Amino acid sequence: MVMGVKWWEKLCVFLILFVLLIIFMSPLIYMVLTSFKSPEDIVKSPLSFNFNPTFLNWERLFEMPDLPLCCLNSLIFISTVVPLVALIGSLAAYAESRFGIWRGNFRLLILSTNMVPSITIALALYYYSIQIGMQGSPLFLIMVYTAINVPPFFLIALSGFNAIPREIEEAAMVDGCSTFKVFLKISLPLAAPVLAAAMVITMINVWNEFMLALILTTAQTRTAAVFAGSTLGYMEIYWGKVAATGTLLVIPPIIAGATAQKYLVRGFTAGAIKA
């Protein structure tokens, strides 16, 4: 496919890609820059790089009393959901990889639960939680997050387990290990890098999720995403603060994502039903 490509053609391709890259990066760059601009600079010279950087917007953001609480809530959700998802997801993926549960129909079941609209689940759970007097209990959100994050985790973990040669496990079986012991002592450590990447993707998904958190949390259990959503308004005039909030929220997933690059496409294909 790449044979017979002349150097100037390569240059053209490179230039087009570069322009596209700039188009795709400019919204982010623009947001980060805006977060360091004073209100006057935002109005006067929205496009200019030439301005006096100020931390005013960031100070305003950190003055908001809810911010630490909401970030802490997000971290609590992450630290409960991720281990749960990892446990349930890797057990199920291992079983599917080794025994092919229900001739591949189990796989379809898991995938199809990913296509159940989250608004349907969210509203039902909201009214259910009122009925049983547990409105806003973080328990519901933890459970829903676990349920919706198992499918993408499952798919990534599945590819991890499939890559382990069966001979290693069979050798352990011959030596008298039980299935569970083989899973724990051999398969799990061998698949660890893939599982770690899947956990990172789960982390990103939990941090980013907005709608379910909006419906199922109260003022005390709000997540960072819901907090950020509440600072956006269509009549908003503190653009600098909007930009600072956005920048703050985008840092964790980008750092986390950089460590799990290879598996991102697969993870998001399975989990991207979240728009």
Next chain:
Amino acid sequence: MLFILPALIVFTIMVAYPIFYTLIYGSIKFTTILKDYILFQVLENTLTFTLGCLTLQLPLGLLIAILLSQDLPGKKIIRTLMIIPMMVPSVVNAAMFQLIAASQEYGLLNGFLHILGIPPVNWIGRPDTAMLTLILANSWMFTPFVALVYLGAISSLPKEMYEAAMIDGASRIQRFIRITLPLLKTTTGVIILLRLLQLVMFFDLPYLLTSGGPGYSTMSISMYAYITAFITGDFYYSFTITSLIFFILMGTAALFFKYTKTWWRGY
């Protein structure tokens, strides 16, 4: 069997039970659907979103994928940077496009228009431009995704076919139209159905960026269910709407599984 038990329990409680609950309560006001003209507008919006997003994202994604499949210096860095939009929270996506499409003179888009000597446009304040803003915002996030799915497919195309075609003297454009495009048909189908599934559930962007407005012109069906439940306060009817969304999605999902079996088998 013990291994899949936790997964089955979680799905029964968190997925199957809420759906059951929704369908039962949703059936109470089922006939209201026929009289609800807003619902039809909202469904039409979903169709517009989907068509708009696909016409922008498919060709652009394919273009990026083809460019990235060439042998280039710095290819890896560009690929890595292209992944970034996929990791951005939808809230930030909305914040960015609020800044970009900001009313008056100081948004990024209006800034450019100003340089070109065109008066500023109130992007979010008019039905057509508000829709366009949503489509652009969604495309910012998902075009790289489309590109990476295409890139994966392109890199697994059989090389022998291209070599044979070259020996027969086929030009590069001929090779693209006769070999690459037909072979990417399945991938395109997968992407279209995935995007369709996602856009029926579209909620965050309309809610955060345009509030579904002006009027109902950019409201998505998920957001309409939310509004019915929390603003109008009619929760039986909101269950009817979420039941409807559920059926639409199941229909799409059935299509998805029917046409993309080979694709899922790869996992």
